[in-house]
Amino acid sequence: MDQTETAPPPPRPAPKPAGKREQTKQQNRQIILDAARIVFAEHGYGATTVRDIIRATPLASGTFYNYFQSKxxxxxxxxxxxxxxxxxxxxxxxxxxxxxxxxxxxxxxxxxxxxxxxxxxxxxxxxxxxxxxxxxxxxxxxxxxxxxxxxxxxxxxxxxxxxxxxxxxxxxxxxxxxxxxxxxxxxxxxxxxxxxxxxxxxxxxxxxxxxxxxxxxxxxxxx
Amino acid sequence: MDQTETAPPPPRPAPKPAGKREQTKQQNRQIILDAARIVFAEHGYGATTVRDIIRATPLASGTFYNYFQSKxxxxxxxxxxxxxxxxxxxxxxxxxxxxxxxxxxxxxxxxxxxxxxxxxxxxxxxxxxxxxxxxxxxxxxxxxxxxxxxxxxxxxxxxxxxxxxxxxxxxxxxxxxxxxxxxxxxxxxxxxxxxxxxxxxxxxxxxxxxxxxxxxxxxxxxx
DNA sequence: CTAAGAAGTTGACGGGGCGTCACTGATCTG
DNA sequence: CAGATCAGTGACGCCCCGTCAACTTCTTAG
Structure with a gap:
């Protein structure tokens, strides 16, 4: 897969009280969700691994589990x-x-x-x-x-x-x-x-x- | 579906020999299916592993794959x-x-x-x-x-x-x-x-x- | 009945994904 | 600015997966 930055449909949750930390957290969560949408659409749910999703983001494997517990x-x-x-x-x-x-x-x-x-x-x-x-x-x-x-x-x-x-x-x-x-x-x-x-x-x-x-x-x- | 009569060649293995071997195969297949029904009902599809199903039978892990390719x-x-x-x-x-x-x-x-x-x-x-x-x-x-x-x-x-x-x-x-x-x-x-x-x-x-x-x-x- | 071969079973093994955790670096707070 | 807090990192140990060579059981030809 060569998806680098193909922004999918879902809407942006806009208003943030924003510390830089909180902002990054929201971004990362959205990055994972967006990547997941692409990967699921590409390979289907069953064939997708958590690692596939992570590989479609710039994040490390451990980071995923700060946001979601599982696929x-x-x-x-x-x-x-x-x-x-x-x-x-x-x-x-x-x-x-x-x-x-x-x-x-x-x-x-x-x-x-x-x-x-x-x-x-x-x-x-x-x-x-x-x-x-x-x-x-x-x-x-x-x-x-x-x-x-x-x-x-x-x-x-x-x-x-x-x-x-x-x-x-x-x-x-x-x-x-x-x-x-x-x-x-x-x-x-x-x-x-x-x-x-x-x-x-x-x-x-x-x-x-x-x-x-x-x-x-x-x-x-x-x- | 509707078989047009354009396919005569495949030889008919119609009569069941029903040797002991064939009988055991049918039994094992059913044993796995029955075990799977119970395990799926107990833990749900996502939470059960192929090993769980096998453990609920007297069979070895490799045997499972003689009958089914996957969960x-x-x-x-x-x-x-x-x-x-x-x-x-x-x-x-x-x-x-x-x-x-x-x-x-x-x-x-x-x-x-x-x-x-x-x-x-x-x-x-x-x-x-x-x-x-x-x-x-x-x-x-x-x-x-x-x-x-x-x-x-x-x-x-x-x-x-x-x-x-x-x-x-x-x-x-x-x-x-x-x-x-x-x-x-x-x-x-x-x-x-x-x-x-x-x-x-x-x-x-x-x-x-x-x-x-x-x-x-x-x-x-x-x- | 027996022996050769076919068919089926077994469980250990290499491969790989999973979730964790000690560590690092960035951000926040007093 | 220093210490505290918090998210990011990636190697690690665990377990599950699917395979396969050796073994056992059944079938069949003579």
Whole structure:
């Protein structure tokens, strides 16, 4: 690998009270996370060693363990970083919803668009397909699930939804979102809007209200 | 899959000689698989080493590699074993379906009942929750997904379903089935029928047709 | 039945990644 | 500015991995 300084997507945590020491610590943590993103995307989670990550940074091996306890912990930190980006988007999208239709539509639209545009690029996604589901129970990810369930419960309390099992409904939304994302990533012409329309129609009116394709096959199943 | 009759040459080793040697091989393979199931359930996938599995058998370390190439391969074999049990059940259930309702209902009913009764016990399921989704692309599991998509396409061809995107619909069913299974496993009083009714109603009529609970909370979120 | 060969098992071994820790140098504090 | 604190460093010991030559068990031809 010849990556020297290819800065990846994740955002910068800006405000620091800053001693020079604290500043360096934050930087190093981010350096490790950025390197990990590249290496995981390149070789996949299983094939990556902690040493691979370290070699992709200017740091020494021991330094890694000042920041993370293991490869798994870096991966979880990456997931948390991602969750922290999409959660506010989802929250905001759902807040504006005044109807079931808007609630569901906004959720899927936001999610699929994020996966396709702001998320990791498709090549990385596919390489990570084998790992992206493991340990979904990191704090920030779980918090995202909880927020969804809370929002459903609130919507029920407001009379927006019928009084259904919010936990199962949350699970169904999450399951469809993730599983469809994986299918979407395998299509050469992925279309967030079409995917969101499909999922939204399914949740609002069931199978009979799904958009028709004319032949029942996927428009494109990609390479 | 569909064998076009363009491949006659490979000689048929069809009749099983079933010598003592072959018998022992089958036994050893099963011994390893059974040990792996226990060890994975006990410590989780990530924390178990190949040596742990071997230590749980009367075999030597080298023997393991006569049967599997790695820890991952044992895990995949376990998944395949499971897939081989449930796939015929699902196929049979769907074959009898004459309507969309029956198709969907039979699928979820069969799946949730299997997970709860014939599947691994809940304790093991919860311990494996972090790993059960990884590498879902083993041959038998993928074959199960393909069968579902094929059955959907057939149903569309028969006019049973509207002509929708079969790939996305398959993904949606799979996503809901697995994600709801995980939630179900976390409830102390899991009810396959209730879960199946929920999922079936969702797919047939959307959110508004879901069974009401009276408060919108889960009946029980377990320990 | 027996002996040659095939098939499978064994466990020690070289290779390598893991996590640690004593040491060093940089930053902070009084 | 000196002493205290803290992060960085990289060699080290540990353990796991996958292999392989020697050994044991089974099969089969005569």
């Amino acid at each position: 798994e912990e870096v991966y979880q930190a990456m997931q948390d970083e991602t969750a922290l980006v999409i959660r506010p988007k989802l929250r905001e999208a759902r807040e504006k919803a005044g109807t079931v239709e808007e609630f569901i539509s906004a959720t899927f639209q936001t999610f699929f668009e994020f996966v396709l545009r702001d998320g990791v690029d498709v090549r990385a996604m596919r390489h990570n397909a084998d790992t992206m589901r493991m340990r979904m129970d990191t704090p920030e990810v779980v918090a995202g699930f909880d927020e969804l369930r809370e929002d459903i419960e609130k919507a029920i309390a407001r009379g927006l939804f019928p009084p259904v099992d919010a936990d199962y409904l949350m699970a169904a939304i999450v399951g469809v979102a993730f599983e469809m994302s994986e299918r979407m990533a395998r299509r050469s012409e992925a279309d967030a809007k079409a995917a969101a329309d499909f999922a939204t129609a399914l949740f609002l009116g069931g199978i009979r209200s799904l958009p028709h394709t004319g032949n029942g096959k996927a428009a494109d199943s990609g390479a | 991952e391969e044992v895990y995949q074999a376990m998944q395949d074993e499971t897939a081989l049990v449930i796939r015929p059940k699902l196929r049979e259930a769907r074959e009898k379906a004459g309507t969309v309702e029956e198709f969907i209902s039979a699928t979820f009913q069969t799946f949730f009942e299997f997970v709860l009764r014939d599947g691994v016990d809940v304790r093991a399921m919860r311990h494996n929750a972090d790993t059960m989704r990884m590498r879902m692309d083993t041959p038998e599991v993928v074959a199960g997904f393909d069968e579902l998509r094929e059955d959907i396409e057939k149903a569309i061809a028969r006019g049973l379903f509207p002509p929708v995107d079969a790939d996305y619909l398959m993904a949606a069913i799979v996503g809901v089935a697995f994600e709801m299974s995980e939630r179900m496993a976390r409830r102390s009083e899991a009810d396959a029928k209730a879960a199946a009714d929920f999922a079936t109603a969702l797919f047939l009529g959307g959110i508004r047709s879901l069974p009401h609970t009276g408060n919108g909370k889960a009946a029980d979120s377990g320990a």
